[in-house]
Amino acid sequence: xxxxxxxxxxxxxLDDELLVETNHEVIRHxxxxxxxxxxxxxxxxxRVKMRAAVAHAPGLQMxxxxxxxxxxxxxxxxxxxxxxxxxxxSGE
Amino acid sequence: MxxxxxxxxxxxxxxxxEATALPHLCKLFRIAAWLTQDRVAAxxxxxxxxxxxxxxxxxxxxxxDACLWLVRIMYETRNKPHHAWWSWRTPRxxxxxxxxAPANIATFEPRTPRDVTEEELLxxxxxxxxxxxxxxxxxxxxxxxxxxxxxxxxxxxxVVMMRLMHARxxxxxxxxxxAGGRDETSxxxxxxxxS
Numbered sequence: 001x002x003x004x005x006x007x008x009x010x011x012x013x014l015d016d017e018l019l020v021e022t023n024h025e026v027i028r029h030x031x032x033x034x035x036x037x038x039x040x041x042x043x044x045x046x047r048v049k050m051r052a053a054v055a056h057a058p059g060l061q062m063x064x065x066x067x068x069x070x071x072x073x074x075x076x077x078x079x080x081x082x083x084x085x086x087x088x089x090s091g092e
Numbered sequence: 093m094x095x096x097x098x099x100x101x102x103x104x105x106x107x108x109x110e111a112t113a114l115p116h117l118c119k120l121f122r123i124a125a126w127l128t129q130d131r132v133a134a135x136x137x138x139x140x141x142x143x144x145x146x147x148x149x150x151x152x153x154x155x156x157d158a159c160l161w162l163v164r165i166m167y168e169t170r171n172k173p174h175h176a177w178w179s180w181r182t183p184r185x186x187x188x189x190x191x192x193a194p195a196n197i198a199t200f201e202p203r204t205p206r207d208v209t210e211e212e213l214l215x216x217x218x219x220x221x222x223x224x225x226x227x228x229x230x231x232x233x234x235x236x237x238x239x240x241x242x243x244x245x246x247x248x249x250x251v252v253m254m255r256l257m258h259a260r261x262x263x264x265x266x267x268x269x270x271a272g273g274r275d276e277t278s279x280x281x282x283x284x285x286x287s
Contacts, residue, residue, distance in 0.1 A: 017253075039203060054229075060122045
C-alpha cells in the first residue's frame with residue numbers, strides 16, 4: 001500500500017468500516033510509515049475536536065425549559081389517552 | 093380509589109417512553125438544530141418526532157437501537173409534506189445529486205492541519221453543502237455507522253461512503269485554507285509590527 005492509497009481510506013480505517021484484509025494492509029503500512037501515522041492521528045484529533053465543537057456550540061444546546069415542556073406535553077397526552085379510555089369504557 | 097389497569101398501562105407507557113427517548117434528547121436536538129439552523133424550528137421538529145415516536149413505541153423492537161430509531165423518525169417527520177413549512181424556515185435547501193459528483197480535489201492531500209480552533213471547525217463545516225454537512229454530522233459527530241446513516245438518509249451505503257469521502261476532503265481543504273489565511277495574516281501583522 002502506498003501513502004496515497006492510505007490517505008484515501010484513512011477515515012474509513014478510523015470508522016472501522018474496512019474489510020479485514022484491507023485493515024491488515026493498512027496496519028502493515030502504518031508500521032513502516034511515520035508520516036501516515038501522524039496523518040492518522042491528526043484526522044482522529046480533528047474528529048474529536050469537531051465533536052467537542054458541536055457539543056459546545058451555543059445554538060445547538062437544548063434549554064432546560066424545553067425539556068420540561070416536552071415532559072409536560074407527554075403527560076398531558078397520556079392524560080388525554082386515559083380520559084379517552086374512560087369514555088370508551090363508559091360507552092361499553 | 094384504585095387505579096384502573098388502563099391507567100397503569102398509560103403510566104407505564106410514559107415511564108417506558110421517557111426511559112427510551114430522554115437519554116437521546118440532546119443528540120436529537122443537536123441534529124435538529126443543525127439541520128434547521130433555527131431554535132424554534134428545531135424544538136418543533138423534536139416535539140413532532142417524540143410525538144410520532146410515542147405513538148409507535150410498540151414498533152420499537154427489543155434489540156433495536158433506540159437512538160437510531162428516533163433519528164429515523166425525525167427524518168421521516170421532517171420529510172413529511174405537512175411539515176414542509178420547515179423548509180422555508182430553514183435558510184438552506186437540502187441538495188443531493190450535485191454533491192455526489194466527484195470533487196475536484198487533488199488525490200494526494202497535504203497534511204491535515206492540527207492547530208484549528210472549534211470556531212474554525214464549525215465555520216468550515218457550515219461552509220460545506222447541506223448534504224455534505226448532514227453526512228458528517230451523522231457519521232463523524234453523532235457516530236452512526238455507514239449503514240445506519242444510509243438508512244436514515246434513505247440512500248445506499250455506497251452513496252454515504254462517497255459523500256463522506258468528498259465531505260471530509262473538502263472540510264480538510266477548507267481548514268487548510270483557513271489555517272493558511274490565519275498564518276499569512278499573523279505574519280503580515282508581525283511584519284507591520286517589526287517595521
